[in-house]
Amino acid sequence: MKRPTRTEIRGARAAAGFLLPFLALFLFCFIAPIGYALYESVLKTERTGALGLGGETREVWAGFSNYAHALEDDRFTTGFGRVLLFGAVQIPLMIAFATALALLLEAASARWVGFFRTAFFLPYGVPGVIASILWGFLYVPGISPLVELADAAGWEVDFLGRSAVLWSIANIVTWQFTGYNMLVLIAQLKAVPGELYEAARIDGASAWQVARHIKLPLIRPALVLTTVFSLIGTLQLFAEPKVLKPLSNSIDSGYTPNLAAYNEAFTSNNQHIAAAEAVLLALVACVLSFGFLRLVGQRGRDGEDR
Amino acid sequence: MSASDAQGPGTPRRAVLGGAAAVAAGFALTGCGSDDDGEPEGRKKGEKITLTFWSWVPGIDKPVALWNRRHPEVRVEVEKVSAVDGAQYAKMHAAIKAGKPPDLGQIEYPVVPSFLIDNGLLDLTRYGVAAHKDRFIGWQWQQSVFGKAVYAVPQASGPMGLFLRRDLFDKWAIEPPATWDDYAEAAEAVRRRGAWIETFSATNGNRFAGLAWQAGARWFRTEGDTWVVSLDDEPTRKVADYWDDLVRQKLIKTIPDRQNAWYKDIQTGAMASWLGASWGDALLVGNAPRTAGKWRVAPMPQWEKGGHAHANWGGSTTAVFAGTRYPKDALEFAIWLNTDPDSIALLIENGYGTPGAKKGYATSDLDVHKDFFGGQTYSRVFAEASRGVDTSWRWGPATDTLYQRLGDAFTAAVGNGGSFRSALAKVQGETVWDLKEKGLKAEAG
Numbered sequence: 001m002k003r004p005t006r007t008e009i010r011g012a013r014a015a016a017g018f019l020l021p022f023l024a025l026f027l028f029c030f031i032a033p034i035g036y037a038l039y040e041s042v043l044k045t046e047r048t049g050a051l052g053l054g055g056e057t058r059e060v061w062a063g064f065s066n067y068a069h070a071l072e073d074d075r076f077t078t079g080f081g082r083v084l085l086f087g088a089v090q091i092p093l094m095i096a097f098a099t100a101l102a103l104l105l106e107a108a109s110a111r112w113v114g115f116f117r118t119a120f121f122l123p124y125g126v127p128g129v130i131a132s133i134l135w136g137f138l139y140v141p142g143i144s145p146l147v148e149l150a151d152a153a154g155w156e157v158d159f160l161g162r163s164a165v166l167w168s169i170a171n172i173v174t175w176q177f178t179g180y181n182m183l184v185l186i187a188q189l190k191a192v193p194g195e196l197y198e199a200a201r202i203d204g205a206s207a208w209q210v211a212r213h214i215k216l217p218l219i220r221p222a223l224v225l226t227t228v229f230s231l232i233g234t235l236q237l238f239a240e241p242k243v244l245k246p247l248s249n250s251i252d253s254g255y256t257p258n259l260a261a262y263n264e265a266f267t268s269n270n271q272h273i274a275a276a277e278a279v280l281l282a283l284v285a286c287v288l289s290f291g292f293l294r295l296v297g298q299r300g301r302d303g304e305d306r
Numbered sequence: 307m308s309a310s311d312a313q314g315p316g317t318p319r320r321a322v323l324g325g326a327a328a329v330a331a332g333f334a335l336t337g338c339g340s341d342d343d344g345e346p347e348g349r350k351k352g353e354k355i356t357l358t359f360w361s362w363v364p365g366i367d368k369p370v371a372l373w374n375r376r377h378p379e380v381r382v383e384v385e386k387v388s389a390v391d392g393a394q395y396a397k398m399h400a401a402i403k404a405g406k407p408p409d410l411g412q413i414e415y416p417v418v419p420s421f422l423i424d425n426g427l428l429d430l431t432r433y434g435v436a437a438h439k440d441r442f443i444g445w446q447w448q449q450s451v452f453g454k455a456v457y458a459v460p461q462a463s464g465p466m467g468l469f470l471r472r473d474l475f476d477k478w479a480i481e482p483p484a485t486w487d488d489y490a491e492a493a494e495a496v497r498r499r500g501a502w503i504e505t506f507s508a509t510n511g512n513r514f515a516g517l518a519w520q521a522g523a524r525w526f527r528t529e530g531d532t533w534v535v536s537l538d539d540e541p542t543r544k545v546a547d548y549w550d551d552l553v554r555q556k557l558i559k560t561i562p563d564r565q566n567a568w569y570k571d572i573q574t575g576a577m578a579s580w581l582g583a584s585w586g587d588a589l590l591v592g593n594a595p596r597t598a599g600k601w602r603v604a605p606m607p608q609w610e611k612g613g614h615a616h617a618n619w620g621g622s623t624t625a626v627f628a629g630t631r632y633p634k635d636a637l638e639f640a641i642w643l644n645t646d647p648d649s650i651a652l653l654i655e656n657g658y659g660t661p662g663a664k665k666g667y668a669t670s671d672l673d674v675h676k677d678f679f680g681g682q683t684y685s686r687v688f689a690e691a692s693r694g695v696d697t698s699w700r701w702g703p704a705t706d707t708l709y710q711r712l713g714d715a716f717t718a719a720v721g722n723g724g725s726f727r728s729a730l731a732k733v734q735g736e737t738v739w740d741l742k743e744k745g746l747k748a749e750a751g
Binding site: 044045046047057069075136137140141142143162245246247248249250251252253254263265266267268269270271273 | 390391392393395396399400403420423424425507508509560561562565566567570571574576704706707710713714717718720721722740743744745746
């Protein structure tokens, strides 16, 4: 075996030095909380003393009973169904919309590209809570000019009603994130070598054909990336329903899985079940994202084979 | 003003909505309990200390400032906490778990037991609280008594009453309803004029509890060391059926109360009355200033003609947390805050409901917003109601969870047309489950 040279040792030390801050933060802010959540999720509180008041409180091993409890709670499982429905509708719409905007802005004939790119991207700079408050004002009857306009036109709308409120939330999310996704797609479009377009044009391809057969296949990785981010974001929906909840008569405490876990922890003061719900949520997010990646990965290879 | 869910007088609506942003604060916790079980050493003579006091009551800093002027050695620092959606209690529970609670906290009556199962509050009898018992209204005192222990000092309560737009009722020739039957008729009459008499806010478990309380319900009692939950009892069913019927007939709205749309309705007269509580005067004054002079307060409608059954909505205590290092001084402050005439005067000025103290003010002092109510001495209505409150009502542990369950069940019922009555059975089952999950013995009554 060859002994490492001095330069190699120095190189390794430098690498470790650069990695250490990241690893420390990663451990502290990521691995540790996950470990703590896992730990909390397998415990439960046992109380002694008459009526549980003024007695001793102990944390004891609970096995998977918190998980069972979470899955038995129809509030929690309904919330899951709800965000999945939300994702099935909102993600394709938003990604399609973002792609269309990106292609338009990157088209040769586009004007004022810088202005529009910034304008579309701007909502992403607004924090989710603020965006929800803003839209909240546009949804509340009696205050919202939109509702007033609709009323004047003889059209009765209730943005916060049972059938509409999920899509009112979808609207906020779309408003916020379309520009961001568009920007990711544009970045990938910029990376496409110009010769490809030239070659296509020489071959007589129309703008539409260039978009369909050159641009779209080449930004595929960016499309996959934005979809996975959106998928995870959808499962973690929280701020929007949380802010709209007091305004609406149709958002319950388990409207989304994240909201259910939050309320379990901070209203019911039951951290153990909340931890179990959070772990379940993370698992589902994992399965769905990796499942999606695998799915598109396989299709991608099939495409290359052809 | 003392109910946390009653946004303070003059609290701008925007602030209320924006308050949700404060929710994020609730996340900042890591759990590590302190194992320090020793008796706190207390303050040495002449030592200067600072006590922290978590409260959301608008203007609470004024009596506290007065205390600080008079007691330079025991400084009290108010830390304002958000009262949106129970965020203040989330923060308190988290602080207890983290082993760093404040010394004192504002806690509503229904929520006191949920802190006991965390051993979060100090049993004040060890520090001589019993000597002050007679200075407080009996039933308010009793709300914080469990076994022989006393866990909090009463501040104020919220006997319920019916706020109504006298001008509109007169114009439409509708009598203020004396019974619930009258009320249903009035609802129909108001509806014929294109306005609404009220909203059934599905998520307002607090008020629904008050309505059930008035009808004679007892949601919680104890048998031996077991909690007995009887949410699905006859009186509560009667109340649920009644409101279910009004909702089905579309005689009342179902929007959430005390939110933007509701404030707008109150300002424009689209909603002609409100079943509120004594702290509600400041709320109306603050949010519908242009309707000044048009409101009156009437007693809550009765189930039996000529009856005198009343209920309470809201009201809170000053509690001392078990983690405090200076229990004696904290208790002294809590007693002073709620009994000293100068302190009470400042609290009344800011509108805090019906005092828990017996002395130190005159009933007429409570008519702070007399002009708004056309010169009516409306505090008499609430004083009368306070005497008619069924004092045997008890709160159980996990009331905040119960409200949430109730809110969820009513939200579903309003949305999909299920009956309110079936919501009660569901919530009763869930509550028993919740209590058992907390490690308590519980059964359905």
